[in-house]
Amino acid sequence: MLAEKKYTTQLAAGLGMVPETFELLRIWEPGMNPSALADLAVQTGIFSRATARRVRNLAAEMFAPRYLTHGGEVASRLRFLISRRFPQDGLLQLFFLQTARAQRILADFVIELYWPKYSAGATSITKLDAENFIHAALDNGRMETRWSESTTHRVSGYLLGCCTDFGLLDGGAAHRPIKRFSIMPDVSLYLVHDLHFSGMSDRDVVNHGDWRLFGLETGEVLRLVHTLSHDGHLVVQSGADLVQISWKYRSMEECLNALTQR
Numbered sequence: 379m380l381a382e383k384k385y386t387t388q389l390a391a392g393l394g395m396v397p398e399t400f401e402l403l404r405i406w407e408p409g410m411n412p413s414a415l416a417d418l419a420v421q422t423g424i425f426s427r428a429t430a431r432r433v434r435n436l437a438a439e440m441f442a443p444r445y446l447t448h449g450g451e452v453a454s455r456l457r458f459l460i461s462r463r464f465p466q467d468g469l470l471q472l473f474f475l476q477t478a479r480a481q482r483i484l485a486d487f488v489i490e491l492y493w494p495k496y497s498a499g500a501t502s503i504t505k506l507d508a509e510n511f512i513h514a515a516l517d518n519g520r521m522e523t524r525w526s527e528s529t530t531h532r533v534s535g536y537l538l539g540c541c542t543d544f545g546l547l548d549g550g551a552a553h554r555p556i557k558r559f560s561i562m563p564d565v566s567l568y569l570v571h572d573l574h575f576s577g578m579s580d581r582d583v584v585n586h587g588d589w590r591l592f593g594l595e596t597g598e599v600l601r602l603v604h605t606l607s608h609d610g611h612l613v614v615q616s617g618a619d620l621v622q623i624s625w626k627y628r629s630m631e632e633c634l635n636a637l638t639q640r
Contacts, residue, residue: 383482384522388443389536390532393543394474402437408453447480459638468565470545477540483533496556504554546559583621
């Protein structure tokens with residue numbers, strides 16, 4: 379879930395790191411910490427062109443904050459989905475979700491800049507747009523210390539590159555074309571159960587900020603949950619301030635099994 383945290387420059391470790399995430403998930407085992415994962419990655423040579431220091435940065439600054447929180451629960455889920463040949467587009471959206479949860483700067487950039495431009499019919503996002511976003515964040519105290527202009531310039535590029543890696547933007551230099559982007563049904567099923575099994579009330583599930591990463595407000599989330607109900611995954615009743623969901627799956631493991639048996 380989105381956390382209240384200060385912005386960092388950790389996206390520099392590798393932006394979306396999509397191919398690297400697949401490789402690290404392939405060799406990671408439950409209970410393996412970032413240091414042990416880095417050691418194994420170096421030993422197996424999966425990143426043959428990277429230095430040992432680079433591999434350690436990937437494991438500690440990119441992989442661990444995104445996938446090894448809560449005892450590696452997310453990494454275990456993703457390994458299971460990969461083993462059952464879950465669609466790669468869906469995995470990419472789950473990687474996006476986890477990266478935005480770990481990096482508040484990316485989450486805010488998507489929610490506060492990308493989606494308003496998308497909704498307004500803009501065709502691209504520029505480097506200047508990203509720099510202006512960071513300048514506003516600096517003025518609002520979202521960094522521990524005020525960043526230099528050179529850091530602001532670099533991080534603006536990281537934000538654009540990360541959104542490109544996850545399919546929100548297309549490639550480009552000064553202007554990155556905005557791509558059509560919407561949450562996949564399987565990802566919505568994953569997310570609604572992920573929030574539920576974290577201990578949230580039904581009302582909090584549909585109001586959660588994670589949905590905004592996919593451009594969805596509460597009314598749209600409710601319609602999406604009703605669609606999941608029609609597909610037989612749950613039963614929902616809603617009206618006025620009432621949201622009540624009857625959950626078919628008793629654990630996240632049951633939900634993952636349902637996702638991979640369709």
